Amino acid sequence: MEEDDEAPPLAVRIDGTSDRTESSRRFSGDPGVPDRAPVGVTIITGYLGAGKSTLVNYILNAQHGKKFAVILNEFGEEIGVERAMINEGEGGALIEEWVELANGCVCCTVKHSLVQALEQLVQKKERLDHILLETTGLANPAPLASILWLDDQLESAVKLDSIITVVDAKNLRLQLDEHRESASFPEAFLQIAFADVVILNKVDLVSREGLGPALNVVEDLENEIHDINSLAMVIRTVRCQVDLCKILDRQAYDARRVAHFETLLKEDRSVSTPNRHDYNVRTLCICERKEVDLSKVRLWLEDLLWESKYNMDIYRCKGVLNVHNSEELHTLQSFY
């Protein structure tokens, strides 16, 4: 099916309002409105469950005084689950806007909604300091970067600041090995290849499980990352706790970097088909508005995840549960 034949993607404004007349005026370059420097966009990518939301959480809750907008992309059609996993910093005071792009992956099927979302964000009266874009775990960041470069109107309003790829120290080798024999590049590989910073997260899990001397394991992974992308800065973390000076306002895409990136883009296009995602991976959203019985949910999850009763490998499972006899909502997290 052609991209334009897809069902219309969902771009849902979570809160805040926009003054369309005022904002259109600003965007069209009204002389009464001072020119603004482009707003930096940080693309946060990484395989399923690597720690992207953990990083967004960490950034939002840090003491930096910046006004952020966050764009969250969901592969599935359900709105709100990803958002529920992220705590807003300082009671939400610093977050100007949340936008969720659901029903497809931002690097392919919901590209147009991303452009619209960015346009709307930069038209806002209140100036934003930065935009964080959290992709799905299966996104290839390269087409996103080229969206920011190729759309002239957007290019003057936003600027790609950096691409940060979060990788899971425990599962990275498996994710890369799984596809080593295949003709196409796996998403995990592309996410590293196009990164400016790679956050080697979950190093606690590598050391805890006695997979050989922890330091060597981590060093080997770093070498593997540098074999894929020698220009990327690699930062080891637990729960994505990272010095924000190293990841924000990097202005990473200078002329040298852009040239390198464009070479990679050409190689990527030459080996890839337009629909390059691994379509053996599917998402399923279950929506139940009534209260659920926690013990039954646990049993069902055991069957689903551990006993593989339904003949599926579950890479990632997350949700928000309205549990019977509990006043609070519960979040559910599991990963492969």
Ligand SMILES: Nc1nc2c(ncn2[C@@H]2O[C@H](COP(=O)(O)OP(=O)(O)OP(=O)(O)O)[C@@H](O)[C@H]2O)c(=O)[nH]1
């Ligand atoms: N042990 C350990 N767990 C971590 C670390 N970082 C994140 N986690 C946990 O890993 C799980 C997945 O983290 P997320 O931040 O939701 O990962 P994600 O990449 O946003 O996941 P998707 O968006 O679903 O692909 C959560 O349960 C986190 O609490 C870490 O450094 N160590």
